[in-house]
Amino acid sequence: MNQQDRQRIAAGLADGLSYAEIARRLDRPTTTITREVARNGGPTGYRPQQAHQATLQRARRGTPAPPPAAAPAGSTVEQEIIEMAVRSGMPRTAARVHHDLMLSEDGRRTAGELARRLNVSPASVSVAVNYLVQHGYARRERDPRRRRDIYVIDNDAWYHSVVISRRQTIETVRATMAAAESFGLDSPVGQRLSKTAAFLEHVSLDMIESADRWRSLLA
CATH class of the missing domain: 1.20.58 (Methane Monooxygenase Hydroxylase; Chain G, domain 1)
Structure with missing residues (x-):
């Protein structure tokens, strides 16, 4: 896989394409794309230049690439749910925030919790929540004691x-x-x-x- 292929993978991830669709466009097995992304930062942290340099370094050392870390149970299903939301038109970060709120036991998270759990900036969380609130998928509540917003998703x-x-x-x-x-x-x-x-x-x-x-x- 060359650097141009990796740039196309990054572009596909940014556009919300599934691994299968990216693989089809590159005429490669889906498993190849899955391993490439998993060993180089995952779908949200994939950087084509860094991935290419890491591959060259492994080749110079003559050592095989390390296997990707075992994914937690349900992560593949959860990723597919997020991909479906993205394909329906929801921005990716908003889809991730929405899904994480759905998985919280009481349907509540603070901006700080979301930023830490999703490894994104508080500004990105704010933009995502604005989208969710605008479309009725979540709401804000104010915590008067700590002067912070709490983002809530409930059955309604x-x-x-x-x-x-x-x-x-x-x-x-x-x-x-x-x-x-x-x-x-x-x-x-x-x-x-x-x-x-x-x-x-x-x-x-x-x-x-x-x-x-x-x-x-x-x-």
Whole structure:
């Protein structure tokens, strides 16, 4: 594997691609990509230049590369859950924060705890939490005694995320309908836009009705 391959691996990780997809693009076995990333910092710490230099040093010493450390139980499954969230559009750090909150026993972490557990900066945690709060996946609580924020995910978070998603969809419906009227509802463009607005409105209505009907499952 050359340095260009490693740069493509780093780019793939940054784009949230799975190991299998990166391997397909490089025409290499998935296990090769998995070992390469695992022995050189993992998916969040992989650096192509450092990985290349480390490989050259091992080759000069004539010693085999050390095997990757054994992964803790469930880590592969957890990584796949994070990858699925990234593929759905969630920023990677936000996906990691969200998953770590889900795994906490009481669904609560401080910024410092998240930064230490995920090995990221407090600023990165703040950006990630802003995204989660904006989309209803988590909320902030203030600890008055220590003057710090606590980030919380509870059973109702999924319901709130649906409500916020519907609100955003309705805003899209209004903007689309306004555009349809500006083109003229009898024009081809106006008709296309008005049908789009009607479709989104009905889908969002079904979504919130379904969320209200099944909200008791989260109690």
